[in-house]
Amino acid sequence: MTSLASNAGPILVTGGAGQLATSMVRLGGPRIHLVGRPAFDFDQPQTLAASFAAIQPVAVVNAAAWTAVDAAEANVEGATRANRDGPEILATLCAQAGIPLIHVSTDYVFDGDKGAPYIETDPTSPTGVYGRTKVDGEQAVLAANPRTIVLRTSWVYSATGKNFVRTMINAGEKNPVLRVVGDQFGGPTAADDLARAIVAILERIESGGWQDDYAGIYHAAGTGETTWHGLAVAALEVAARHGRTMPEVVAIKTADWPTPARRPMDSRLDCGKLERVFGIRLPPWRESLTNTVDELMAPSSL
Ligand SMILES: NC(=O)C1=CN([C@@H]2O[C@H](COP(=O)(O)OP(=O)(O)OC[C@H]3O[C@@H](n4cnc5c(N)ncnc54)[C@H](OP(=O)(O)O)[C@@H]3O)[C@@H](O)[C@H]2O)C=CC1
Numbered sequence: 344m345t346s347l348a349s350n351a352g353p354i355l356v357t358g359g360a361g362q363l364a365t366s367m368v369r370l371g372g373p374r375i376h377l378v379g380r381p382a383f384d385f386d387q388p389q390t391l392a393a394s395f396a397a398i399q400p401v402a403v404v405n406a407a408a409w410t411a412v413d414a415a416e417a418n419v420e421g422a423t424r425a426n427r428d429g430p431e432i433l434a435t436l437c438a439q440a441g442i443p444l445i446h447v448s449t450d451y452v453f454d455g456d457k458g459a460p461y462i463e464t465d466p467t468s469p470t471g472v473y474g475r476t477k478v479d480g481e482q483a484v485l486a487a488n489p490r491t492i493v494l495r496t497s498w499v500y501s502a503t504g505k506n507f508v509r510t511m512i513n514a515g516e517k518n519p520v521l522r523v524v525g526d527q528f529g530g531p532t533a534a535d536d537l538a539r540a541i542v543a544i545l546e547r548i549e550s551g552g553w554q555d556d557y558a559g560i561y562h563a564a565g566t567g568e569t570t571w572h573g574l575a576v577a578a579l580e581v582a583a584r585h586g587r588t589m590p591e592v593v594a595i596k597t598a599d600w601p602t603p604a605r606r607p608m609d610s611r612l613d614c615g616k617l618e619r620v621f622g623i624r625l626p627p628w629r630e631s632l633t634n635t636v637d638e639l640m641a642p643s644s645l
């Protein structure tokens with residue numbers, strides 16, 4: 344696995360106890376300086392420059408975001424501060440220091456109506472507030488810092504934190520029957536795999552120097568595709584191998600699971616550009632899911 348040279352400066356990672364931030368700490372080595380609330384808070388903009396000045400990073404990874412998709416519908420201001428305004432300030436600080444920013448975005452920038460995997464230049468058309476604020480954030484960070492890489496990922500899960508896989512495994516313990524939408528398609532992504540990709544990008548930038556054509560948007564999701572129903576079944580099957588009772592998992596239609604925010608029906612991401620530019624391809628989603636659920640089921644996680 345790629346690893347960062349140990350003799351260079353600190354890498355500031357935002358996102359506190361979030362999934363990706365936790366994976367960055369796990370996989371990025373001693374140069375990772377994690378910041379989170381309250382010391383680093385997009386709702387308190389002065390905390391951003393203060394963290395920056397204290398750490399004096401040589402690169403920044405922004406893994407902090409408002410990720411509560413439904414709750415964003417009722418709190419546009421909070422989602423905008425976390426997903427657009429704060430990242431823009433962070434990118435401006437990076438520009439002033441002349442350092443790269445890796446900013447993370449989402450498949451929910453798309454409406455899901457293309458009928459084929461999205462490429463980076465496809466027009467965005469989010470279906471809800473979360474996706475809209477993430478589009479605005481992408482544009483803001485790219486405009487504020489010429490050394491910005493935006494990684495759009497999708498359906499992130501890990502053995503810690505709040506995510507769909509853990510929700511399904513917990514629900515399966517309590518309910519003999521689960522109902523899960525089977526008509527929305529996407530690419531599940533292990534937070535650890537995304538963190539490894541970020542480390543590899545940082546390593547490339549450090550070893551070869553920044554190149555202006557690195558700047559821009561990349562899609563970075565687990566390889567392959569499924570539905571939320573497919574993901575739930577796959578996760579519960581691995582849990583069953585660890586002795587959990589397998590519930591019945593009924594595939595339902597989106598219309599049968601009403602939510603405040605509409606989700607894209609097919610937000611698969613074409614990740615070819617990441618492979619062409621950086622030689623990075625994330626592992627097949629089922630392989631990584633098995634590893635994560637195995638970890639989740641290990642006695643120390645229970
Ligand atoms: N989760 C997913 O399925 C997907 C995520 N993404 C993107 O990936 C990135 C990482 O997501 P993930 O790790 O899953 O997210 P998490 O929800 O696990 O973590 C997000 C972190 O952001 C922090 N945060 C939220 N609001 C603020 C704020 N106002 N100021 C400072 N910190 C804040 C939270 O802090 P606290 O702990 O204090 O609440 C939390 O720790 C995000 O950009 C997200 O949009 C993209 C696609 C899918």
Ligand SMILES: Cc1cn([C@H]2C[C@H](O)[C@@H](COP(=O)(O)OP(=O)(O)O[C@H]3O[C@@H](C)C(=O)[C@@H](O)[C@H]3O)O2)c(=O)[nH]c1=O
Binds near residue numbers: 449506507600602
């Ligand atoms: C819990 C649950 C959800 N669902 C449906 C609702 C929804 O359509 C779909 C996914 O549910 P969730 O609300 O857990 O996932 P959601 O919050 O929509 O996940 C998204 O999070 C943001 C941060 C992203 O960026 C996206 O890539 C994506 O991962 O599954 C069921 O059908 N049955 C269930 O029991």
